[in-house]
Amino acid sequence: KLGTYNPLLPKDSEERVKMDLERVQYWLGKGAEPTDRVSRMLEAAGVVAKKDRANLKKGVPGKKATERAKEKAAKAAEAAEAAAAPAEEAAAE
Helix, strand or coil: CCEEECCCCCCCCCCCEEECHHHHHHHHHCCCCCCHHHHHHHHHHCCCCCCCCCCCCCCCCCHHHHHHHHHHHHHHHHHHHHHHHHHHHHHHC
């Protein structure tokens, strides 16, 4: 038994996650690989270095959204040019 976890306690409670850090380091030294959730708990305790997670594509807009954004930008540019052209003609007169 390396520790206990009680999700019913508040996140800032010291009793929420209890670990025998000496045994954890022993098993990690033997080649044990923690699950993602346990790895996050070990990172919070400062036992292992924080890993970079691959959530890179989560916030990237899809194909349709990018196409719509390009169309909207093109229409806005055309409208700005159309508005600027009559103003220039009026200033020239």
